[in-house]
Amino acid sequence: MTALKVEALSKRFGGLRVLENVTFSIPTGARHALLGPNGAGKTTLINVVSGWLRPDSGKIEIYDEDTTGLPVEKLVKRGLARSFQRNSAIGDLSVLENLCLACHAILPGHANLWRDRASYAQPIDRATETAAWMGLDKVLHRSARELSYGEKRQLEVALAMCSKPRLLLLDEPAAGTSPGERGRLRELIKSLPSDISLVMIEHDIDLVFDVCDSATILSYGQVIAQGSRDDIRKSTAVQNAYLGAAHA
Amino acid sequence: MSDVRTLTILAIAVAGAGLACAPFVLNDYQVNLVIEVMVFGVFAIGLNFLVGYTGLVSLGHAMFLGIGGYGFGIFTVLLDWPWWAAIPATIVCSAAISFLIGIVCIRSSGVGFFIMTLAFSELMYGLAFKTKLVGGDDGMSGISRPDISFLGLDIYNPETLYGFMFIAFAIVLFVSWRVIRSPFGMVLVGIRENEKRMRALGYRTQWYKLAVFTLSGTISSFGGVLLVIKTGFMSPETLSWMMSGEGLLMVIVGGAGTLLGPVIGAAAYVLLRAGLTGITDHWVLFLGSFFVLTVVFFRGGLVGLASGVMAWVRR
Numbered sequence: 001m002t003a004l005k006v007e008a009l010s011k012r013f014g015g016l017r018v019l020e021n022v023t024f025s026i027p028t029g030a031r032h033a034l035l036g037p038n039g040a041g042k043t044t045l046i047n048v049v050s051g052w053l054r055p056d057s058g059k060i061e062i063y064d065e066d067t068t069g070l071p072v073e074k075l076v077k078r079g080l081a082r083s084f085q086r087n088s089a090i091g092d093l094s095v096l097e098n099l100c101l102a103c104h105a106i107l108p109g110h111a112n113l114w115r116d117r118a119s120y121a122q123p124i125d126r127a128t129e130t131a132a133w134m135g136l137d138k139v140l141h142r143s144a145r146e147l148s149y150g151e152k153r154q155l156e157v158a159l160a161m162c163s164k165p166r167l168l169l170l171d172e173p174a175a176g177t178s179p180g181e182r183g184r185l186r187e188l189i190k191s192l193p194s195d196i197s198l199v200m201i202e203h204d205i206d207l208v209f210d211v212c213d214s215a216t217i218l219s220y221g222q223v224i225a226q227g228s229r230d231d232i233r234k235s236t237a238v239q240n241a242y243l244g245a246a247h248a
Numbered sequence: 249m250s251d252v253r254t255l256t257i258l259a260i261a262v263a264g265a266g267l268a269c270a271p272f273v274l275n276d277y278q279v280n281l282v283i284e285v286m287v288f289g290v291f292a293i294g295l296n297f298l299v300g301y302t303g304l305v306s307l308g309h310a311m312f313l314g315i316g317g318y319g320f321g322i323f324t325v326l327l328d329w330p331w332w333a334a335i336p337a338t339i340v341c342s343a344a345i346s347f348l349i350g351i352v353c354i355r356s357s358g359v360g361f362f363i364m365t366l367a368f369s370e371l372m373y374g375l376a377f378k379t380k381l382v383g384g385d386d387g388m389s390g391i392s393r394p395d396i397s398f399l400g401l402d403i404y405n406p407e408t409l410y411g412f413m414f415i416a417f418a419i420v421l422f423v424s425w426r427v428i429r430s431p432f433g434m435v436l437v438g439i440r441e442n443e444k445r446m447r448a449l450g451y452r453t454q455w456y457k458l459a460v461f462t463l464s465g466t467i468s469s470f471g472g473v474l475l476v477i478k479t480g481f482m483s484p485e486t487l488s489w490m491m492s493g494e495g496l497l498m499v500i501v502g503g504a505g506t507l508l509g510p511v512i513g514a515a516a517y518v519l520l521r522a523g524l525t526g527i528t529d530h531w532v533l534f535l536g537s538f539f540v541l542t543v544v545f546f547r548g549g550l551v552g553l554a555s556g557v558m559a560w561v562r563r
Contacts (some may be wrong), residue, residue, distance in 0.1 A: 072450075073450050073451065076449065081448070084445070088442050088444065089442075090438060092437075093437070101435070101438055104431055105449040105450040105451050106450055110432075110435065111432055112431050112432060113430050114430055115430055115431070116430065117431045117434055159449070160448075163450060
């Protein structure tokens, strides 16, 4: 079964062609990397797939269902979740409150106006569970603003995991972290359940090759290579466009 | 967080006890002022749901005072309905109107939202000003207070009116407290802080914004009902953008996004105005200075100041 299939996807911003005829697919349970230099269209691709932008043409299928042009909120119900390049947790709220809010979104009662939210056990249980899993159990009651940068990135992934996704899109999960924090994030991402399909944008090549088994390389909005980890490593086109001549 | 909670419970207990005793220790003029605080408190509580909790700044909220006030007037004077039918009918109509206005307004945010709400309130102002049926620019007078003589009480007695207002105010405060503690209340805060994140989690934020707009408009309209019950008179001036601005001042000075902030802001507004008008003709100047100082020095308004002091004392 394919988890994500993108066919001939194009997106323009005015005269600028950000995505041109992008086609790729990944099987269920894949760990897939989107690589490419800055401005290659990686984040735009994630934004189109997750419903933030409408494609000009092309087709997107998630678990064999056509999801082209569906809004963000509906895609969450189809099992898609994403994280952002910039931390998006709510600074004033505690880690637990942030996670509860995230978990409640897919559970009944999230629009209840009258009942005390502390009386909903399910979101709290799931939030606590997710926190433990993402290594945030020690800072559960700290406000998101007070977390270390690495913990903030962990929370960013944790928030996406609360939606119980089948397909998880991570936009530079380790951006801006120290080597120590990155090692921790790498372990956490590697420990995600194997039935979740993962698409990840990341600039840290070591992390990518450790976590991901396949990759698609974009350059100027076009796919210039795709394949398994080893194919990508060997590809001279990739080395020239992305890794730089020094790696050749 | 727990500081704020302790403070809130303490403040409610003290204020509740104080308010319940008020008519027995205060003179009629002072009782009247406290009634005014409660009326504007209800108005500001409604506005706070939009401004404080959801981060949507409305500069047209006085229109809801008008909708509630004129609504009650129309039902009781023009249609001759009894008060106990007119109040729920006005609430239902205000909710429907708030919903319809909300559909248009929530499509924009930031300055756009600000302007849309202002435009609607000017529209309502013009409507009230021009409609002869509700008195036009003369306003609508002769609106009677609810007749509760079946309880053996005379509502034209200040203490009785006070009791009536106190109950209405307590109900609104209770509703507001429940909503703030509910999952819905938390989603509003999420929208205020990061709407994009809330959408990415699967929340259909437009529906939440429409719901809170309706709730906010309905509560503020109820404030309008209370206002007209107190004064017996409704003027188009009540719907002016200046009144909307004063509502915003109450919310911000008291502490936006807190349960009691708008009430404390309404108290500051009513009491300062009453105190200053007795001393000087230039009271607006001093009122304005007070508001500027509060906003500049006490982030989070008077409630923010109080919880800051609490935290400092505890240390």
